[in-house]
Amino acid sequence: MPSMSRKTIFVTGSSGLIGSEVCTHFHAQGWHVHGVDNNQRATFFGPQGDTRWNQQRLESTLANFTHHELDIRNRDGVLALIADVAPHAIVHTAAQPSHDRAAAIPFDDFDTNAVGTLNLLEALRQVSLETPFVHMSTNKVYGDLPNTIPLVELETRWEYKDSAYEHGIPETFGIDHSKHSLFGASKVAADVMVQEYGRYFGMPTCCLRGGCLTGPSHSGVELHGFLSYLVKANKAKKQYTVFGYKGKQVRDNIHSQDVAAFIARFIDSPREAAVYNIGGGKANSCSILEAFDMVAHATGIPMDFIYSDTARAGDHICYYSDLRKCRLIIPAGNQRCRWQRLSSRLRRRHDPR
Ligand SMILES: NC(=O)c1ccc[n+]([C@@H]2O[C@H](COP(=O)([O-])OP(=O)(O)OC[C@H]3O[C@@H](n4cnc5c(N)ncnc54)[C@H](O)[C@@H]3O)[C@@H](O)[C@H]2O)c1
Numbered sequence: 001m002p003s004m005s006r007k008t009i010f011v012t013g014s015s016g017l018i019g020s021e022v023c024t025h026f027h028a029q030g031w032h033v034h035g036v037d038n039n040q041r042a043t044f045f046g047p048q049g050d051t052r053w054n055q056q057r058l059e060s061t062l063a064n065f066t067h068h069e070l071d072i073r074n075r076d077g078v079l080a081l082i083a084d085v086a087p088h089a090i091v092h093t094a095a096q097p098s099h100d101r102a103a104a105i106p107f108d109d110f111d112t113n114a115v116g117t118l119n120l121l122e123a124l125r126q127v128s129l130e131t132p133f134v135h136m137s138t139n140k141v142y143g144d145l146p147n148t149i150p151l152v153e154l155e156t157r158w159e160y161k162d163s164a165y166e167h168g169i170p171e172t173f174g175i176d177h178s179k180h181s182l183f184g185a186s187k188v189a190a191d192v193m194v195q196e197y198g199r200y201f202g203m204p205t206c207c208l209r210g211g212c213l214t215g216p217s218h219s220g221v222e223l224h225g226f227l228s229y230l231v232k233a234n235k236a237k238k239q240y241t242v243f244g245y246k247g248k249q250v251r252d253n254i255h256s257q258d259v260a261a262f263i264a265r266f267i268d269s270p271r272e273a274a275v276y277n278i279g280g281g282k283a284n285s286c287s288i289l290e291a292f293d294m295v296a297h298a299t300g301i302p303m304d305f306i307y308s309d310t311a312r313a314g315d316h317i318c319y320y321s322d323l324r325k326c327r328l329i330i331p332a333g334n335q336r337c338r339w340q341r342l343s344s345r346l347r348r349r350h351d352p353r
Pocket of ligand 1: 038072073
């Protein structure tokens with residue numbers, strides 16, 4: 001069992017958006033942080049996806065941070081490192097994260113997302129059955145099934161017509177009989193395996209099915225990082241392509257600090273095979289057109305975009321998370337997230353009444 005002197009957390013994808021935020025959060029709570037990242041994001045997406053800057057930031061600002069240059073597909077390496085570190089918690093955020101990129105690199109996608117997750121779960125099981133394991137899953141595990149919910153078209157967005165979904169998509173929504181993209185399918189494999197290590201071995205595992213996650217540490221690229229890329233494109237006056245659904249497709253957005261805070265709550269009181277939809281919820285959702293408007297008001301730069309009639313395969317027309325299950329483990333009074341504060345500030349600028 002791990003030593004009790006200073007708690008140790010093992011974070012995969014530590015140079016990425018969520019991983020780096022988790023490292024910073026737990027370090028501030030006095031944990032020793034072991035980060036695993038091999039800058040695979042630069043291989044997936046090219047120089048704009050390079051996360052070395054973020055690794056260097058963590059190494060220079062967090063005294064009790066140790067970086068490990070390891071590929072999670074390296075099974076022997078993962079088994080040896082987890083046995084050596086014997087962490088008090090694992091947060092797994094390393095992934096091939098792009099819906100659209102996966103079709104061009106199916107082996108890399110599946111080996112990273114599905115097999116890499118299995119490597120970590122099994123390595124942990126061999127060390128401890130009590131250590132919490134938090135996995136960043138995705139709302140793409142629902143495939144395009146949310147698109148079967150009847151919708152109503154509003155001026156700037158699509159909205160659910162069926163009042164059963166007035167709070168958004170719950171964790172009980174079906175995950176099969178739909179088109180996922182290869183990315184969605186590899187994430188389903190990981191999600192189900194994480195649940196299975198919880199149910200079958202009684203381990204405290206958790207899947208967080210994210211909506212759009214955002215924050216300052218995202219190395220946003222066109223194929224991944226919705227708000228990060230959108231803001232970058234706006235500021236660089238670069239043309240943005242909207243794919244289908246009239247630009248009215250809706251995503252819910254959550255700040256990476258809120259995700260890290262939620263993960264800490266789960267690790268404080270873990271349970272077996274937990275699944276949560278984590279996102280901004282309805283209050284923090286926006287369509288692409290609405291996001292253009294908010295960003296243009298914030299920067300003063302009109303958004304330059306073109307429209308393509310071809311929607312991304314398996315893209316959600318309207319998706320926001322039902323946060324009621326998540327809220328059960330967040331203390332009352334702390335439920336207004338950072339994106340909500342940001343969007344209400346932007347709305348005030350927009351409509352000063
Ligand atoms: N960002 C979003 O909007 C979003 C939405 C839903 C779900 N998620 C999920 O959340 C998780 C984190 O997303 P993110 O936005 O922080 O991604 P990110 O790409 O910013 O970070 C992932 C990190 O993992 C590293 N990595 C990738 N493959 C690796 C490998 N084989 N070995 C070691 N390191 C590897 C990358 O170099 C990168 O630094 C992912 O599982 C993603 O699918 C993200």
